[in-house]
Structure formats: C-alpha cells, structure tokens
Amino acid sequence: MNARDVTIIGGGMITHDLILPSLYHLQRTGLVDTIRVCALNSAPLRALAESPELREAFPGQAFAPHPALTEPPDRRFPQLYLEVLGAMRPRQLAVIALPDPLHYGAVMDALRHDQHVLCVKPLVLRYSQSVEIEKMALERGLFVGVEYHKRFDRRSLLAKRQYALGHFGEFVMGEARMIEPYSYRHSNFQNWFTADRTDPFVYVGCHYVDLVCFITGLRPVAVSVSGVKGRFPNGNEGYLWANGRVRFENGALLSVIDGLGYPDDGAGSNDQGLLLYCEGEGRTGMIQHDDQDRGVRHAYLDPIGCGGTRYNYVSPDFYRVVPWEGPGFKPVGYGYESVAAILEAMRRIESAAAGLDAAAALSRRRELIREIDRAGLLATPANSSTNELVAEAARLSIEADGDWCRILYGDDPHVEMRGR
Numbered sequence: 001m002n003a004r005d006v007t008i009i010g011g012g013m014i015t016h017d018l019i020l021p022s023l024y025h026l027q028r029t030g031l032v033d034t035i036r037v038c039a040l041n042s043a044p045l046r047a048l049a050e051s052p053e054l055r056e057a058f059p060g061q062a063f064a065p066h067p068a069l070t071e072p073p074d075r076r077f078p079q080l081y082l083e084v085l086g087a088m089r090p091r092q093l094a095v096i097a098l099p100d101p102l103h104y105g106a107v108m109d110a111l112r113h114d115q116h117v118l119c120v121k122p123l124v125l126r127y128s129q130s131v132e133i134e135k136m137a138l139e140r141g142l143f144v145g146v147e148y149h150k151r152f153d154r155r156s157l158l159a160k161r162q163y164a165l166g167h168f169g170e171f172v173m174g175e176a177r178m179i180e181p182y183s184y185r186h187s188n189f190q191n192w193f194t195a196d197r198t199d200p201f202v203y204v205g206c207h208y209v210d211l212v213c214f215i216t217g218l219r220p221v222a223v224s225v226s227g228v229k230g231r232f233p234n235g236n237e238g239y240l241w242a243n244g245r246v247r248f249e250n251g252a253l254l255s256v257i258d259g260l261g262y263p264d265d266g267a268g269s270n271d272q273g274l275l276l277y278c279e280g281e282g283r284t285g286m287i288q289h290d291d292q293d294r295g296v297r298h299a300y301l302d303p304i305g306c307g308g309t310r311y312n313y314v315s316p317d318f319y320r321v322v323p324w325e326g327p328g329f330k331p332v333g334y335g336y337e338s339v340a341a342i343l344e345a346m347r348r349i350e351s352a353a354a355g356l357d358a359a360a361a362l363s364r365r366r367e368l369i370r371e372i373d374r375a376g377l378l379a380t381p382a383n384s385s386t387n388e389l390v391a392e393a394a395r396l397s398i399e400a401d402g403d404w405c406r407i408l409y410g411d412d413p414h415v416e417m418r419g420r
C-alpha cells in the first residue's frame, strides 16, 4: 500500500500556502491517505477549513482538525500533538510546520512515535540537535526530509548539474539577496522576530547559503553578519536588516543582504536573487538568477496583488494553483515538487522494505536513507547540517557586530569566534 496517513503539526501560513494544498493534491494522486492538522488552538484550523482558496481548488477534500473546531478559538492545547502522534499507525508521516524554536522537540517526538518526518526549513537551530535527529532516525529506519524548496527550482537544478559538469568554472565571488515585505513588521513576526532570537540572515539568508552549497558542493568555513536594528509596531526590538558574508572552503566569498523591508507598493512579493562569479581556464563563468521578476507581469483591475497592489511581477515558478483535467485546481511549482519529492522518497523506502522480515526491512530502509543522504538532492539531517552550523555562527557574529565566526569540521564540527 503506497498511501500514508499524514499529520501536519502547525496550522499557520506555510501550512495554508504550501503544505496542505500539496498534500491534498498528493491525496488525489494516491500518495496520501488521511490528513490530520494539529494546531495550538482551533482558530487557525477554522481558517484552514474555511479558506475559500483551498475549497475552490480541492472541492470535497478535508482534514481532521485537532483540537476540534467546536473548541473555543483561543483555548490552547500545546501537548495535543503527542496524542495525535500516539494514535498514528507506525511509519506514516508527521509534517512539522511549527515556529523554528519548536522544530527540535516536535521532530524528536515524531521519531519516538515511529513516524517519518517532513520538516519545513530550518530543521533545527543547533548543529548538535541535527546530529541527534540524524542518529535517532537512522536507528529506527525513518526518513527525515527538510523542505528547502528552492533546491527544486529548475534554475537551481540546472545550475547544479552544469556546475558539476564544469561549465562555469569554480565559484569565487557572489552575492545574494532576499528582502521580505515591509508588511511582515505588522504581522505575528513582531512577537517572535526579536533581536535576541533571530535575524533576517538566519531566517531567509539561509535559503541562499543552502543553494550555493547545493549548486557548488562547497562548504562554508566562516561567517560574518552585521545587522541594523529597529522597532516593530508593538515596540519590540529586532534586527530589521542584515548584511552577511560567508567564506567557503576554497576561499570564495558570498555576500548576502536580507531584511523585512521590501516596499509594500513594489511589484514583487519580495526581492530575491543570486549572482555567482566563477574562475575558469583563461576566462570566467557566471550564474545569475533573478528570482523576483520571472518575466510575467500582471496589471489587475482591482488591487488583488501582493501587498494590495494592482501591478505585479507574478512568479509561476514557486507555487500556484492552475486548471487541470480533474476537479478544482492543481498546485504547480517547485514548492509543490519539493513536498512531493519528500513523500515519494518515503514511499520508495517503504516499498523497498515491504514484505521483508523486521530486521531485513530495517536494514533495507537504512540503506535507502543513506543513499538519499549521499545523493544530496533532498535535504536531510546528514547532508544539510552545515546550515545549522552557519546559523549558529551567524547568531554569534551578529551579536559581536560582524566579527568573523569560524566553522570547524572534522570529528567534532563546531563554530568558534575568531581570536577566542
């Protein structure tokens, strides 16, 4: 049997915009059986259940809400997800779509309940936690996929292949940017995006650092991040802007700017892109991705675009629902493809082990997990934990106003402020 039950833990923005619609479509294609969504309280679950966009795209499909929608909207159930996990059959799928600091506990709980895991980025905030997750998952023959969907953008996959073929030369100097909309400052961000907890480099810069590692195969060895602080509307202080530099093992440098400040009146939903210069024999190569204006522009009669605008750069590449030959609409884009690829990996692992006795099945599942780790296409705790080292180094550096923090590999990978 290929279809698996899925429990999504967390019913917020990413669940609405990507995870739930992707799983609804995979339910249509036969990879997903029942879907449960567990949130802290019933309010976001009601919003998901009543979302006009989801109803229109997936008529007749529904999820089981935990807590029930009849519970008072604000009554909190912080431990309920443990009961829901406890009621699942073994080796189904738990999707972790919680705020970053809660990922570690929830992933470990899902593994203890013998569930495969899909976790939205970042997996965790500390390298040691990702090692712990990797170890427990392998012991139990469970797959953990980290949903770094930019890897599934065709332009990233193309760049990765051609970089490996030597078509560009060796990466030497680059820049990336990801500036989220100003409107984020008015959202729930103001409650948790405080200077003591995170910053724009750690929150979104990580996407492009991951991509450069993905495309080039190079490891980061030092990180320097400076930030600009400001106040959210509720008075909380946060880093609203960050400017980072990452040194790679071959000496290459990537600078990354991030912020919560793309103008709400701008035509893009944010600003983002990547430019890599490479050294070759007697000439240089280059990879340039404009990830903001992908060449499709719409002017609407009503202000229905992002940020309430009329004129918009529209990306058909990340996630959209479009007409298809079945009922409603279907999701397309690298966001959907990334979720589908993690589900497909889980299906492959389970079907390779089907029919074997328990010990042989465990060893077959482990073999396939290691193969996926080595292939390096899907992000896993084993092949993407440099991201946790980069985040740890970035936090130390931004607190020291941009002093360099080194990443040391070897038997005991860790980060260390230079000169300490």
Ligand SMILES: NC(=O)c1ccc[n+]([C@@H]2O[C@H](COP(=O)([O-])OP(=O)(O)OC[C@H]3O[C@@H](n4cnc5c(N)ncnc54)[C@H](O)[C@@H]3O)[C@@H](O)[C@H]2O)c1
Pocket (backbone or CB within 6 Å): 009, 010, 011, 012, 013, 014, 015, 038, 039, 040, 041, 044, 077, 078, 079, 080, 081, 097, 098, 099, 100, 102, 120, 121, 122, 147, 148, 149, 188
């Ligand atoms: N591009 C990307 O890859 C991308 C984009 C957006 C968000 N994310 C990641 O997704 C995660 C969630 O972000 P979001 O924007 O959806 O957040 P959000 O604040 O909108 O939603 C968080 C959800 O977690 C639920 N929750 C909190 N504690 C809980 C508990 N104890 N039990 C059950 N549910 C609980 C809340 O009810 C809420 O529904 C974050 O890790 C974020 O970094 C990734």
